[in-house]
Amino acid sequence: MNEYPKYRYPEIPGIENRVWPTRKIKRMPKIVPVDLRDGNQAFATPMDVETKLKYFEMLVRIGFREIEVGFPAASSEEYNFIRRLIDEKRIPEEVRIVVFTAAKEPLIERTVQAIAGIQRAVVHCYVAASDLHREFVFHKTTDELIELAVNGTKMVVNALKRNNLYEKCAYEFSPEEFSDSDPGLIVKLAEEIRKAWGRSGKENFIFNLPATVERRPPNQFADLIELFTRNYSGLPETTLSIHTHNDQGCAVAAAELAVLAGAERIEGTLGGHGERTGNMDIVTFALNMTARGIETGLDFHHLPEIVAFIEQVSGIRTDPRHPYTGELVFTAFSGTHQDAIRKGLAQRKAVSDYFHQGWKMPYLLLDPADIGRGYEGLVRINSQSGKGGVAYVLESVYGISLPGAMQPVVAKAVQTEAERRGGELVPEEVHRIFLEHFVQVSGPFEIEVARIRRPSQEDSKMTEVELNVRTHSGDLHTVSASAPGPIEAAVNALRTVPRMPDFQLESYSEHALGNGAGATAVAFIGLRFSDDASLVFGVGMDGNVNLAAVAGIASALNRKSIMEREKR
Numbered sequence: 179m180n181e182y183p184k185y186r187y188p189e190i191p192g193i194e195n196r197v198w199p200t201r202k203i204k205r206m207p208k209i210v211p212v213d214l215r216d217g218n219q220a221f222a223t224p225m226d227v228e229t230k231l232k233y234f235e236m237l238v239r240i241g242f243r244e245i246e247v248g249f250p251a252a253s254s255e256e257y258n259f260i261r262r263l264i265d266e267k268r269i270p271e272e273v274r275i276v277v278f279t280a281a282k283e284p285l286i287e288r289t290v291q292a293i294a295g296i297q298r299a300v301v302h303c304y305v306a307a308s309d310l311h312r313e314f315v316f317h318k319t320t321d322e323l324i325e326l327a328v329n330g331t332k333m334v335v336n337a338l339k340r341n342n343l344y345e346k347c348a349y350e351f352s353p354e355e356f357s358d359s360d361p362g363l364i365v366k367l368a369e370e371i372r373k374a375w376g377r378s379g380k381e382n383f384i385f386n387l388p389a390t391v392e393r394r395p396p397n398q399f400a401d402l403i404e405l406f407t408r409n410y411s412g413l414p415e416t417t418l419s420i421h422t423h424n425d426q427g428c429a430v431a432a433a434e435l436a437v438l439a440g441a442e443r444i445e446g447t448l449g450g451h452g453e454r455t456g457n458m459d460i461v462t463f464a465l466n467m468t469a470r471g472i473e474t475g476l477d478f479h480h481l482p483e484i485v486a487f488i489e490q491v492s493g494i495r496t497d498p499r500h501p502y503t504g505e506l507v508f509t510a511f512s513g514t515h516q517d518a519i520r521k522g523l524a525q526r527k528a529v530s531d532y533f534h535q536g537w538k539m540p541y542l543l544l545d546p547a548d549i550g551r552g553y554e555g556l557v558r559i560n561s562q563s564g565k566g567g568v569a570y571v572l573e574s575v576y577g578i579s580l581p582g583a584m585q586p587v588v589a590k591a592v593q594t595e596a597e598r599r600g601g602e603l604v605p606e607e608v609h610r611i612f613l614e615h616f617v618q619v620s621g622p623f624e625i626e627v628a629r630i631r632r633p634s635q636e637d638s639k640m641t642e643v644e645l646n647v648r649t650h651s652g653d654l655h656t657v658s659a660s661a662p663g664p665i666e667a668a669v670n671a672l673r674t675v676p677r678m679p680d681f682q683l684e685s686y687s688e689h690a691l692g693n694g695a696g697a698t699a700v701a702f703i704g705l706r707f708s709d710d711a712s713l714v715f716g717v718g719m720d721g722n723v724n725l726a727a728v729a730g731i732a733s734a735l736n737r738k739s740i741m742e743r744e745k746r
Contacts, residue, residue, distance in 0.1 A: 250292035281330025307353035513564015621736025622650030
């Protein structure tokens, strides 16, 4: 019987008085996308040359200035892609490409051939350094492993010198599975490889520490990075880079903490594509920095188009809840969330003045406009939605601003429909429910304004309104009354209609839909009836504000009749 536990908690790195938890990220590290190599190799159908060219151009437009473009010795397609970048002068002067190779002479030779004629590049070589690999994959001692890595580095130097590229190229080395390796071995490896490379300067030598498989929590990864910085003597001449994977779902967290611990350069992919659970998602990392007020130098104002392209070439749909890139990440279904978002957006300047920052909104970490998203999808309606959500949809999409007292009533009608349907209601359906239940309400009263006259015949200070009212019995009644204003006069006239229920006009508000001469008036009416304490609301729409108000009264009267019929 096996006496060992199947899994063990990773041994805590031996570090005292760690500093990284006290630090704050103040500037953006260099971000290097590896989509064209590490991400691409994990696709069921890797990209062809033409697609990779389009992808490279997209990365340049976003603002990346160092881009890993492939493993040229892996296939003719990889090789040909890199040759086209160089031969067709597709690499902007400010962009440096990275090519990837294992520490084997034939692969190194092919890699250097692939970049012949380039003005500047990075050659990236790797050797797995963990005890798991050293003992059971390579069957080598520690010294033999260091010798393997150093010899690989010397092969790169010699190949570059033979092709007159040594002075034009930088060198990157990755001890694969760094986070599962002996920290002392990694420091020794870095010292020897830096010597073997021979060119000084941070731009010329990159030492990359990969969590090839995420086996540790992010805080331990940061401890290992800080341990390395304490013990490695070549830090002033080295760009310290990291590469995290997402096996435990913490790749972004590990990268952020690694930056606090001293990392200056980060590798990852857009959307986090890569082997198994993928690489660190560059989009999430970069937009996290944006949300904290750090200038990234990367442009994600067209993020929906970027996501669509990545989905197309990868064949993998973005999860709707994926941070920043998912369809639903700015969407609220909960009524309380919707109400808070609506109120926050309505007071943007006051919120900004209070917190002394341009954007701070309930439930919205980032302004959707910063990544090419609109506000129309912020609130979506289902049976869990409340008055704030319904009010937001009607206002943001259709320009209809519901009075506060009316919002719960409209929300109830929408919620009833959502419960009956058992799914989400799109804005068009919310608008239809509003019109059917509050505007276009059929019932026992059809009211037509025959005449509005001011001054009235009886009093020059009064307005006279004449109405034609057809009741459910088919009788037509022509009634008139005077009052200081036309709405009050219309109410007085309606009270003289036979069998008209006793009511009072308790609330009235209106606003315009649209601008100029073609604007439509929307009138919100609240009637209180003698047999019921609650308000009954109706809405009227017309080019004339007075006619809209009378239509709203008719809607409220008809709604009252429908409510009475439903009670019976």
